[in-house]
Amino acid sequence: MTDTIVSADVLVTSPGRNFVTLKIVTASGAVGWGDATLNGRELAVASYLRDHVCPILIGRDPARIEDTWQYLYRGVYWRRGPVTMAAIGAVDLALWDIKGKVCGQPVYQLLGGAVRNRILSYTHATGWDVAALLDAVDAVRDRGFQAIRVQTGVPGLDSVYGVTKDGAAYEPAGRGAGPVEEIWDTAAYLRHVPGALVQVREHVGPNVALLHDAHHRLTPNEAARLGKALEPVDLYWLEDVTPAENQEVLRRVRAQTTTPLAIGEVFTTVWEFQQLITEQLIDFVRAASSHVGGITPLRRIAALAEVWQVRIAPHGPSDVSPIALAGATHVGLATPNFAIQEYMGYPDVVHEVFRHDWTYAEGHLHPGEAPGLGVEVDEALAARFPYERAYLPVARRRDGTLTDW
CATH class of the missing domain: 3.30.390.10 (Enolase-like, N-terminal domain)
Known part of the structure; x- marks a missing residue:
């Protein structure tokens, strides 16, 4: 029946x-x-x-x-x-x-079984100045991570994506009646970031994978300039250098730099990735398992990308729940061209609400062996935390015009 x-x-x-x-x-x-x-x-x-x-x-x-x-x-x-x-x-x-x-x-067995023993993961290290950033890098290395996304403050700016002045954990969505407005200065960013990342590379040596996120802030020329300036840093990837809705602009970036590019956390279908993949305009697909419609289409994206020697690396910030992270890890364990999984981590209470079989150890994730995705929700505990209105920030240039956050 x-x-x-x-x-x-x-x-x-x-x-x-x-x-x-x-x-x-x-x-x-x-x-x-x-x-x-x-x-x-x-x-x-x-x-x-x-x-x-x-x-x-x-x-x-x-x-x-x-x-x-x-x-x-x-x-x-x-x-x-x-x-x-x-x-x-x-x-x-x-x-x-x-x-x-x-x-x-476990779901990964239904996807054809494991093709690797564990999944390489990266987390975030941030600091308002280079000294604080190096301390943060050392702290996450002590937790076992050998792949680290590094973000730094910019002199002259009071707020910068991914970084807090006091060193507290970064959560972009602010509680309140409306979005926080941040002031952005691309020229100041481009002057400061290459030198800061060179210092990080000198600090960690050649064997740590370093990543950096420009968060859609740059024009194609600016993106090409940054990619070229960062070539000595040997980044694992440079993420979201420019809004990619007009995908042809990535051709210019590609022509000017060999720094690997990662794009796609705001994309929601395979068709948005099609040109980026088939023209090899990117090296890594950043689709999240939940935001692209689940495991079913994520596997299709991965299959297309594999033909063109592009790897997938799903978005995994703190604003996708442990359920979506579980979905990504099951796909990751069973997918040959899966590269790396973002793992920001969660507060203890999130782990209590979303009890999960997936595990983190020594810079790697594993989905576990529980049937299904391996996540169960404590509904009684979840009910103790009602929704609170929250907004992502918006960004303006110094002259007041709105720009991409």
């Missing part, structure tokens, strides 16, 4: 920051969990799920993962976009979770 979905419910919880979680239950009692968190727009996804997606899941066969994905993507006419794809991603993750539990296998 075919199993069916009997309920689909949305939980919004804020143990330190907001998360949107989907719970799907089948007639046989199997429970699947999915992540639909979209930082700063959480309630939009929660409503999309509750009001439009959850009702049409009831009665469907949970085993038909691909068909359900096509149904939710092609069947609604209004395609793509972060809200739609995060909602579809939550459903897809939950159905893979159920599939694994029904089969008694």
Whole structure:
């Protein structure tokens, strides 16, 4: 007898920051969990799920993962976009979770089994000045990381993406009535960052992988200039050098620098990556397992990228929940052209709400051997942390014009 979905419910919880979680239950009692968190727009996804997606899941066969994905993507006419794809991603993750539990296998086994023993991961080190940054780098190396994203403050600016003045953990979404407005100066950034990163490289030696995120702030010429200036640093990658909606501009960057490029955390479909991959304009795809619509399309992106010798490295900040991180690690263990997984870590209370089988040790992640994704949600504890309105910042140039944050 075919199993069916009997309920689909949305939980919004804020143990330190907001998360949107989907719970799907089948007639046989199997429970699947999915992540639909979209930082700063959480309630939009929660409503999309509750009001439009959850009702049409009831009665469907949970085993038909691909068909359900096509149904939710092609069947609604209004395609793509972060809200739609995060909602579809939550459903897809939950159905893979159920599939694994029904089969008694971790999801990576259903994807063809492990192709590596563990997954290389990187975390963030930040400092308002170079001395503080070097201390932060040493601290994360003491935790076992040998791949580190480094971000530094910029002289003359009061706020810089990824960095706090007091050394506290960075959380971009601010609680309050509206977004914080930051002042940005590209020239000051370009003057300061290459020298700062050279000092980091001299400090750690040649064997530590260093990464840096420009966070969409640069024009193609500025991006090319930065990439060329950073060639002596031997970066593992330079991330999001320019907004990539106009993908042809990456040709200019590619022509001017051999620094590896990583792009794609704000993209939501394989079609947005198509030109970047097939023209080899990037080296790493930054798609998040939840934001591109789940494990099902992430595998398609990885397959396309493999043909063109591009590797995948899913987005993994603190604003994707441990469920989405679990999805990425299962894909990572089973995917040949998987490169590295971002892992910012979570406060202890998040680990308590989202109890997970995946583990971190000595710079690497492993999804674990629990059936499904290996994450279970403590609903009673989650209910103790109600949603709090939060917004990502916006950025303005010194003359007041809005720029990319």
